[in-house]
Structure formats: C-alpha cells, structure tokens
Amino acid sequence: MLEDCLENIAQWEPVVGAFTAMNVDAARQAADAATARWRAGQPKSAIDGMVVGVKDMIDTGDLPTGMGSPLYDGYTPRFDAASVQGLREAGAVILGKTVTTEFASSQPRSTRNPWDPARTPGGSSSGSAAAVGTGMLCGALGTQVVGSISRPAGYCGAYGYKPTPGGINRGGSLDFLSQSVTDTIAATLGDAWVMARAIVERVGGDPGMPGITGPLTPPAAQRPLRLALIRTAGWPSLQPAAQASLETALETLCFHGITILTRETCPALAAVEAATVEARVQTLIINAWKWRWPLGSYVATDHSNVSASSRDRHIHSNTLTQNDYSVALARRAAARATLATLLQECDALVSITAAGGAPVGLEKTGDPIFVVPGSYLGVPGVALPVLEADGLPLGLQLLGAPGADAALSGHAAFVDDLLRI
Amino acid sequence: MLEDCLENIAQWEPVVGAFTAMNVDAARQAADAATARWRAGQPKSAIDGMVVGVKDMIDTGDLPTGMGSPLYDGYTPRFDAASVQGLREAGAVILGKTVTTEFASSQPRSTRNPWDPARTPGGSSSGSAAAVGTGMLCGALGTQVVGSISRPAGYCGAYGYKPTPGGINRGGSLDFLSQSVTDTIAATLGDAWVMARAIVERVGGDPGMPGITGPLTPPAAQRPLRLALIRTAGWPSLQPAAQASLETALETLCFHGITILTRETCPALAAVEAATVEARVQTLIINAWKWRWPLGSYVATDHSNVSASSRDRHIHSNTLTQNDYSVALARRAAARATLATLLQECDALVSITAAGGAPVGLEKTGDPIFVVPGSYLGVPGVALPVLEADGLPLGLQLLGAPGADAALSGHAAFVDDLLRI
Structure with missing residues (x-):
C-alpha cells in the first residue's frame, strides 16, 4: 500500500503540492513492521499499516511542523501530538505532513486541486x-473550525469526518478555538x-471529554427514516x-423511502435555519477573540x-472584549x-458542502x-463526495x-451506499 | 521594586533555588519603560511594572521552558503562552522562570522552603x-490540578488564587487536564x-469560556455571613x-459574627464531604487517563x-480505558x-491547606x-497564609x-483583614 501511495505521489505531487515534509525511509520501516505484524x-x-498524513498544524516528533506560516520555519517539535501518538500506537504509517493554510485560517498556501490545478483544493486542510x-495517502488528519474539512473533502473527492467537538484529543495541535x-x-x-x-481509543x-465512542470497525449502514434538508x-x-446534483441525490434518497424534511413542512427545521443565518458572523467574533x-x-x-489577513484579524481581535465573546x-x-427539537424529528441534517x-x-x-453552520452548531458531520458539478x-x-x-x-x-458514484 | 526583588534574590536564591532561568537585563528594560509610563x-x-515570574510549565518566548524535565533541556519556545502575553501587554516585568516539579506532577526538583531549607516548599508550583x-518576586504564575497552588502558597507564606477552571487562558502551557x-x-x-x-481582560x-470577570482592582472586602468548614x-x-491555629482563626471569625457551619449541623455540607472522600482516587484516574x-x-x-514516578503513571494510564475515564x-x-445545595446555605467553604x-x-x-477537594469540585479557591504551626x-x-x-x-x-498576622 505504501508503494502504491509513493507511485501516486510521483505522479501527482509535482502538480498538486500537498506535502510540506515527508519521511519515506521511516515510513518504509513502519510499513515493513506492520506487514510483519499482519503476517504474524x-x-x-x-x-495497522494504513498510510496517513498529518495536517501541518499538528505536532510530529520526527517531522517539521510549520503551521502554514514562516514564523514556524525550521520548527520540529520534540514530541508527537496526541492524535499522532494515537496513530503511531495503532500502527499507522505516518508518511508526511500536509499543507495547511496559515494557522488553519484563511490565507492559502501552495496546494492545487487535483481535478484542475487552476482551482483551489479548499482549505484549511488543503493538503x-x-x-x-x-x-497519495489512504487517510489524513485535518482540523475544522469553520469549514476546513467538509469543503476541501468535497472539492477534492475525499470522505471527511468531523467528530463532535472534543471528540479527538487536540493536545499538541495549535488548536485553541472552541468550535475546532x-x-x-x-x-x-x-x-x-x-x-x-483507533486514535481515540488510545488517547x-x-x-x-471521553472522546467519540462506538465500534472500532465501520458502523453498519443504517437506513435513516427522515433527513432534514438545511438550507x-x-x-x-x-x-x-x-x-x-443535490436534487438528484435527494430524489434517489426519497425513492429509497427516506423522507426529506424542509423548512416549509418542518417548523423545527425552520427554527434551526433562522438561528444559523448568523453562523458565520458569530463564528468570526468567537474565533477573533480567541485569536488575541x-x-x-x-x-x-x-x-x-504575519500575513495581511492575519494582521487584519489581530486588529479585529483587539476591538473585542471578554463581554463580546460572552455575548457571542x-x-x-x-x-x-x-x-x-429538530433532532427528535429526524435522524440527521443533510446539505451540500459548497455552492x-x-x-x-x-x-x-x-x-x-x-x-x-455544522461547526457553529457543534455537531458531528460527514462529507460524502457523491455529488458533482461541471465535472468536479x-x-x-x-x-x-x-x-x-x-x-x-x-x-x-x-446514504453513501445509495449515492456512491 | 525590581531592584528590591533583585536584592532579595541575592540574599535568598542561593538557599532557596526558586528559579530555572532569569533575564535581568530584559527585566530592567521593562521596568524602566513601566516607570516612564507611570511618570507620564x-x-x-x-x-504595569509588577515584577513577576512564570512557572516553568508555561511558554515564554524569551526564556527556556523546561517543564521540570530533562526531556525539555535546551527548549526555548518561539512565542509566549497566553497568560504571559497577557502579563506583558499589561506591562508586567517578567523576571524569570520558576521551578516546577516534573510536568507539574509529583516528582520534585531542587527548590527548598525559605522558612527552613530542610523542608519542602510544596509543589508543583514550588518556585x-x-x-x-x-x-524575590511580587507575583508569579502557577498551575493547580490537585493541590499545586494552595499547598505551596501555605507552606511558603504567600497568597494563592486558583480561579474557576477555565478562568485563565491556558494556551501555551503544557496543561491538558480537566481539573487544571x-x-x-x-x-x-x-x-x-x-x-x-489583568491577564484575562487581555487573553x-x-x-x-470567557474567563474570570469582575473588577480590575481588588474586590472590596465583603463580610461572609456563613462559612462551611469542610473536613x-x-x-x-x-x-x-x-x-x-485553625480553631483560633475560626473563633476569631465567629467573634466577628461569621457563622461556621459543620457537618453536624448542616446536612448539605455532610453530603459534600461524603462526595469528596474519594476526591483523590478519582482525580488520579482522571489525570492518569489524560496522561496517556x-x-x-x-x-x-x-x-x-522520564522519572520513575512518571513511568509508573504511564503504566497506570495504560491500564485505563475511555470508559474508565467516563465513569470517573x-x-x-x-x-x-x-x-x-450547600452554596445556597453559605457564602464559601473554609478549610486548611495541609496537615x-x-x-x-x-x-x-x-x-x-x-x-x-477544591480541585475535584471545580471551584475557585484562595489560600491565605494566616495560620501557623510550629513556627511555620x-x-x-x-x-x-x-x-x-x-x-x-x-x-x-x-477574612484576611481579620486574621492577617
């Protein structure tokens, strides 16, 4: 599996630029050890043996950690972050660090979208x-405070899973925001x-917070009875x-007996939509205060x-008070x-990851x-790359x-079983 | 004030060993700038101008941060922790780093008790x-997860204030325990x-969590009507x-019209005492799991x-599961x-910091x-060095x-006004 990934890297990395650092020798050693364990x-x-990457906001004891900023040039932590320790203890093969926007915030770095290098891969978990x-990797760690997983996963055709906040130990990641x-x-x-x-069982x-619970294998597919389409x-x-594409997907779900609730028929959904109209505005205030x-x-x-956009955020943060944070x-x-209330009437909310x-x-x-809204509401979320638009x-x-x-x-x-392309 | 502190350092530091690092030149510059601001x-x-130290678990961009462990020998962070940034922005003069036990846990380092160098200063905020x-300092930062402030403050004759957990931004401190x-x-x-x-207003x-609120000056003395003596x-x-010494203090409080509740007369207090009998056992489990x-x-x-006591904790941590943590x-x-219930019947709980x-x-x-118990209950606490025992x-x-x-x-x-020696 590692050799397959390395072949894909040879083909794709020059175009995409997803990595900030890589340790192929260490990965080969780890992969060989995993192979021996499986054989035994x-x-x-x-x-065990899964080839993974780590967003460059998360400390790795054997690789530089750059936080997407020249402020951290040349910084190699002494120890692994909690999530990385968990991966290593589970036998995963940590191949490299993946590009993040500056401080997992809005300023992009160099990565390109593999479907069209003229396009963004999304952010902040771009790489x-x-x-x-x-x-190039079987899996990777990311972080999301606004839309840093669901959006790039959708843009790049990958599956993203954002746990309930607190669900995975953030120790050793530059990650101090309450929604992240x-x-x-x-x-x-x-x-x-x-x-x-595998991570959470270990760290x-x-x-x-105990962290996410449930089976160590993929939960069995379970038909939802009702999904609420949050606009x-x-x-x-x-x-x-x-x-x-979204409407076709929803029709398929309906055809298979899943009821789609909308604000017109479900007042509880209308209430959630109304309460999240300001999700972005309030999120910016909540984040900016913590960014002081x-x-x-x-x-x-x-x-x-420090980038211009981060300097702007610094100025914004200095206009805010403890009380502004409390109000937000x-x-x-x-x-x-x-x-x-809404979650008593449906099994999950459904939406699209981008326009x-x-x-x-x-x-x-x-x-x-x-x-x-998913970040603001503090709920778990998944992004399934089962839609398409204009060939993307x-x-x-x-x-x-x-x-x-x-x-x-x-x-x-x-849902994925029904819609997977 | 800085020069007074430096004189005290010349006298006491060779005996006590409270510091791991000091930057006198930078402190003098900061003190001069503060003097100029006051004059203007x-x-x-x-x-502004207060001479302070920082427990060596908390990052300082200009001084080594050793975590009380040789694992961090030679480590100087690039940036200040949140609390240190807050101090600096408020004009405080950061003179040095103070000794901590290993990882703010149980393994002591070199500091001695100033009242008797043969005795412990307490820990983990020993220095x-x-x-x-x-x-030697007018003030200092510490951390407490079990008894790391209240106990050493009492042993050394200083005032300690432990906020409600979350009350001061812990960003940039090696501090990931829920009670800390x-x-x-x-x-x-x-x-x-x-x-x-001053820190929390800034960071x-x-x-x-918005952090502690209240006046930027010392809250006015307020007579408590009832205090609950928690045994x-x-x-x-x-x-x-x-x-x-405790009984004399309580008699003084009684004499001044403060009612002291005890378990015999206050069932709500008896319930709190019963619920905290296992405070240490449960705290050890809660901390050990997070220490994985x-x-x-x-x-x-x-x-x-890694010290023998930390290796023992590592072994303990590996016997615990996510579910053990949830149960604790x-x-x-x-x-x-x-x-x-108890806090509806009294203004505060009162006790002693050590045997x-x-x-x-x-x-x-x-x-x-x-x-x-104060850490386990997640309450704010203060230690007033107004008692004495055998001259200590x-x-x-x-x-x-x-x-x-x-x-x-x-x-x-x-209470302090009534009892201060």
Missing part, C-alpha cells in the same frame, strides 16, 4: 484533502471512522449544476512574517438549543458558508446529534 | 511560592486578583498545632529521561452537583489531601461557587 496475525489495530483525493475539532479524511467513509476511533478526547445562509449562491493569543505574540515578535457564545448556545465545484484561483479557498466533485454533508457520532456514521454509510 | 500618567494596567514568599487551571501567587490577596484579571479564558479526607492527619498523551510519546522517545468524570460530576507546616525532606512535596506558615483556604470568583475574593479579603 498480530496487527495492532484495524489501521490532506488533495493527497487523499489522489491516492481534529478530523479525519480518507478514501472511504469507513476508513475515516476507523482511523478516528481520548479533549480535557474532560444555509449561502443557499442563494448555489450554482445550477450543484443544485441539480497567540496573534498578539506573533505580531509583537515578528510582524513581517450565548447566541451560539441559543442556536444549539434549537437543534434538540459548486472548486472555484478557479489559488488566492482563496472557496466560500465556507455552506459548512459553517462536490460533497453531500450529513450532520448528526452531538455525541451520536456512530449513529451518524451508520446513517451516512447507508 | 499612562500605565498600561494596575500591574513560584518560594520566590513570592521571600519577596492557571493561577496566581502574590504577596497580597489583592495583587493575586489584580494580576489574574480571556480557556476555549469556549476533608485528610482530617485525621491534622497535626495539633495546625488544628489549634504525552507520556506515551515521552516514553517512546526517551524513556531514560460522572462521579466527579455527581460530587459537583452536591455543592449547589501542618511544610514537612522535612525534599524528596516529596507534602500531602495534597486537604486541597484536592500555613494556609487557610476558602472555596467559592464556580464562576463567582470576584465574590470569593471579596469574602476572602474580609
């Missing part, structure tokens, strides 16, 4: 999604699940081809190596409270307006109940 | 407490409060001199530089729930059994309601 009938876990989408969560991207939905569970969740604030920008640190230290230490958190909590296929241009990573892949996203990640994964497996 | 009538905050107790919190130690209760508030609390699991070990990371990486990377968290949540003065010997940091200082601790840190500080100021 003693694999460490279901992902992870592009590497998995091309088979460590996620998995993989070539199949089951792989994304198994990878996450748990965030402080005070986010970005809906008017939905492009015709994307809309057509470390942006204040970054700017004080080496202003010239209260609004978010109120939005989350609207979910409880269309990845846009042309590398200076932006695409609009996250379709995926920010696009994701169907499913959002579940907080903590019910395994149930979501089971329902998503059923 | 434009101080940055109430702590912070000893440096403040001797006037960044704290302040200072020469007065008011200084400890003002220091904490907030933990992710999703912790360690009570049978209370030494006669310490007990006598990074101990797993430490042991895998450089086993020989549920027990802790149940214990916390017993508090609500007696600091014990002889440097190979252990003293028993935390008297202070672990000892702390009276007050514990308040979660989030009501300012009220606790006001009640503690009243």
Whole structure:
C-alpha cells in the first residue's frame, strides 16, 4: 500500500503540492513492521499499516511542523501530538505532513486541486484533502473550525469526518478555538471512522471529554427514516449544476423511502435555519477573540512574517472584549438549543458542502458558508463526495446529534451506499 | 521594586533555588519603560511594572521552558503562552522562570522552603511560592490540578488564587487536564486578583469560556455571613498545632459574627464531604487517563529521561480505558452537583491547606489531601497564609461557587483583614 501511495505521489505531487515534509525511509520501516505484524496475525489495530498524513498544524516528533506560516520555519517539535501518538500506537504509517493554510485560517498556501490545478483544493486542510483525493495517502488528519474539512473533502473527492467537538484529543495541535475539532479524511467513509476511533481509543478526547465512542470497525449502514434538508445562509449562491446534483441525490434518497424534511413542512427545521443565518458572523467574533493569543505574540515578535489577513484579524481581535465573546457564545448556545427539537424529528441534517465545484484561483479557498453552520452548531458531520458539478466533485454533508457520532456514521454509510458514484 | 526583588534574590536564591532561568537585563528594560509610563500618567494596567515570574510549565518566548524535565533541556519556545502575553501587554516585568516539579506532577526538583531549607516548599508550583514568599518576586504564575497552588502558597507564606477552571487562558502551557487551571501567587490577596484579571481582560479564558470577570482592582472586602468548614479526607492527619491555629482563626471569625457551619449541623455540607472522600482516587484516574498523551510519546522517545514516578503513571494510564475515564468524570460530576445545595446555605467553604507546616525532606512535596477537594469540585479557591504551626506558615483556604470568583475574593479579603498576622 505504501508503494502504491509513493507511485501516486510521483505522479501527482509535482502538480498538486500537498506535502510540506515527508519521511519515506521511516515510513518504509513502519510499513515493513506492520506487514510483519499482519503476517504474524498480530496487527495492532484495524489501521495497522494504513498510510496517513498529518495536517501541518499538528505536532510530529520526527517531522517539521510549520503551521502554514514562516514564523514556524525550521520548527520540529520534540514530541508527537496526541492524535499522532494515537496513530503511531495503532500502527499507522505516518508518511508526511500536509499543507495547511496559515494557522488553519484563511490565507492559502501552495496546494492545487487535483481535478484542475487552476482551482483551489479548499482549505484549511488543503493538503490532506488533495493527497487523499489522489491516492497519495489512504487517510489524513485535518482540523475544522469553520469549514476546513467538509469543503476541501468535497472539492477534492475525499470522505471527511468531523467528530463532535472534543471528540479527538487536540493536545499538541495549535488548536485553541472552541468550535475546532481534529478530523479525519480518507478514501472511504469507513476508513475515516476507523482511523478516528483507533486514535481515540488510545488517547481520548479533549480535557474532560471521553472522546467519540462506538465500534472500532465501520458502523453498519443504517437506513435513516427522515433527513432534514438545511438550507444555509449561502443557499442563494448555489450554482445550477450543484443544485441539480443535490436534487438528484435527494430524489434517489426519497425513492429509497427516506423522507426529506424542509423548512416549509418542518417548523423545527425552520427554527434551526433562522438561528444559523448568523453562523458565520458569530463564528468570526468567537474565533477573533480567541485569536488575541497567540496573534498578539506573533505580531509583537515578528510582524513581517504575519500575513495581511492575519494582521487584519489581530486588529479585529483587539476591538473585542471578554463581554463580546460572552455575548457571542450565548447566541451560539441559543442556536444549539434549537437543534434538540429538530433532532427528535429526524435522524440527521443533510446539505451540500459548497455552492459548486472548486472555484478557479489559488488566492482563496472557496466560500465556507455552506459548512459553517455544522461547526457553529457543534455537531458531528460527514462529507460524502457523491455529488458533482461541471465535472468536479462536490460533497453531500450529513450532520448528526452531538455525541451520536456512530449513529451518524451508520446513517451516512447507508446514504453513501445509495449515492456512491 | 525590581531592584528590591533583585536584592532579595541575592540574599535568598542561593538557599532557596526558586528559579530555572532569569533575564535581568530584559527585566530592567521593562521596568524602566513601566516607570516612564507611570511618570507620564499612562500605565498600561494596575500591574504595569509588577515584577513577576512564570512557572516553568508555561511558554515564554524569551526564556527556556523546561517543564521540570530533562526531556525539555535546551527548549526555548518561539512565542509566549497566553497568560504571559497577557502579563506583558499589561506591562508586567517578567523576571524569570520558576521551578516546577516534573510536568507539574509529583516528582520534585531542587527548590527548598525559605522558612527552613530542610523542608519542602510544596509543589508543583514550588518556585513560584518560594520566590513570592521571600519577596524575590511580587507575583508569579502557577498551575493547580490537585493541590499545586494552595499547598505551596501555605507552606511558603504567600497568597494563592486558583480561579474557576477555565478562568485563565491556558494556551501555551503544557496543561491538558480537566481539573487544571492557571493561577496566581502574590504577596497580597489583592495583587493575586489584580494580576489574574489583568491577564484575562487581555487573553480571556480557556476555549469556549470567557474567563474570570469582575473588577480590575481588588474586590472590596465583603463580610461572609456563613462559612462551611469542610473536613476533608485528610482530617485525621491534622497535626495539633495546625488544628489549634485553625480553631483560633475560626473563633476569631465567629467573634466577628461569621457563622461556621459543620457537618453536624448542616446536612448539605455532610453530603459534600461524603462526595469528596474519594476526591483523590478519582482525580488520579482522571489525570492518569489524560496522561496517556504525552507520556506515551515521552516514553517512546526517551524513556531514560522520564522519572520513575512518571513511568509508573504511564503504566497506570495504560491500564485505563475511555470508559474508565467516563465513569470517573460522572462521579466527579455527581460530587459537583452536591455543592449547589450547600452554596445556597453559605457564602464559601473554609478549610486548611495541609496537615501542618511544610514537612522535612525534599524528596516529596507534602500531602495534597486537604486541597484536592477544591480541585475535584471545580471551584475557585484562595489560600491565605494566616495560620501557623510550629513556627511555620500555613494556609487557610476558602472555596467559592464556580464562576463567582470576584465574590470569593471579596469574602476572602474580609477574612484576611481579620486574621492577617
């Protein structure tokens, strides 16, 4: 499997630029050890030998960690982050670090979309999604605070799984935002699940949270009875081809007996949609306040190596107060409270990951307006690359109940089986 | 003030060994700048010019950060931790790093108790407490997950303030335990409060938490009507001199019209005492599970530089499962729930910080059994060095309601005014 990945790297990496660092020798050693364990009938876990990459926001003891910023040039951590330790203990083969936007935020780096190098791969988990989408990796770690998994997974044709916040231990990742969560991207939905569970069984969740629970194998496909079609604030920008692909998918689901709820027939869904209209605005406030640190230290230490967009965020953060943060958190909590009623009436929410296929241009990573509600609501989500628009892949996203990640994964497996191209 | 501190350092540091690193030149520059701001009538905050130290678990961009472990020898972070950024932005003069036990856990380092160098200063915030107790610093940052502030503050004759967990942003501190919190130690209760508030106004609390709120100046002394004397699991070990000092203090409080509740007269207090009998056992489980990371990486990377006690914890951690952690968290949540009733009947809980003065010997940091309930319950606490035993200082601790840190500080100021030696 590693040699297959390396062949794909030889073919794709010069075009795509998904990696910031790689350690092929160490990976070969780890892969050989995994092979020996399987032959002996003693694999460490279901992902023993899986070839994975790590978003360059997450510390790796044997590889540089650059945070997408020249401020971290030459920085190699002494120790693995929690998620990386979990992967290693499970026997995974850590091949390299994958490109992130600056600080997993909005400023893109060099990665290109494998379906069309003139287009963005999405962000912030750009390299992870592009590497998995091309088979350069079987799976990769990412992080999402706004739309950093679901969007690039959709754009690159990979499966993304965003756990309930706190579901995967973030220790050792530069990740201090309340909506942010460590996620998995993989070539199949089951792989994304198994990878996450293998980590969490070993290193748990965030402080005070046990982490995601459920089987160590992919949850069995489970037919959802009702899915709520959440039309986010970005809906008017939905492009015709994307809309057509989504409608075809929903018709297929209907044909197989799944009821699609809409705001017209479901007041609880209308309430959630109304409460998430401001998801992006409130998320920006919540994130900007928390960014006072470390942006204040970054700017004080080496202003010239902070991007213009991060400097703007620093200025924004300095206009905010503790109380602004409290008010924004209260609004978010109120939005989350609207979910409880809706989730009594449906098995999951369904939507699309972006307005269309990845846009042309590398200076932006695409609009996250379709995926920010899932982050704002603090729910688990999956992105299934089962839609397409103008010949480009696009994701169907499913959002579940907080903590019910395994149930979501089971329902998503059923939907994926029906829609997989 | 800085020159006074430096004189005290010349006298005390050779005996006490409270520092791991110091930058006197940078401190003098910062102090001069602060002096200029005060003269111009434009101080940055109430702590502009305050001479402070930083526990060596917390990153400082200009000084080594050793985590009390040879694993971090030679490590100097690139950027300040959130609390350090807050101090710097408020104009504080950061003089040096203070000794911590290994990873803020149980293995002591070199610091001695200033009242008797044959005795422990307590831990894990050993250097912070000893440096403040001797006037080498006006204030210092610490952390507490079991008893790492209240106990050494009492042993060294300093004031300690442990906020409600999440009350001070822990970003950039090696601090990933759910009960742990960044704290302040200072020469007065008011200084400890003002220091904490100056930080939090600038960098907030933990992710999703606004951080402690209240005045930027010391809360006015506020007479408590009722205090609940919580007799912790360690009570049978209370030494006669310490007990006598505590009883004298309680009599003084009674004399001034404060009612002391006890388990005999207050069933709600009896319930809290019963629920916290297992505070230490459950805390050890909760901490050990979270220590799977990074101990797993430490042991895998450089086993020989991990202390025997940390290796034992690593072995313990590997016997635990996600479910063990969940069960322990549920027990802790149940214990916390017993508090609500009690806090309707009293203004704060009162107790002692240790069984007696600091014990002889440097190979252990003293028993935390008297202070672990405050950590387990997730409440704010203060340690007032107003007791004494056999010529050694000892702390009276007050514990308040979660989030009501300012009220606790006001009640503690009243008690301190009555009892200060």
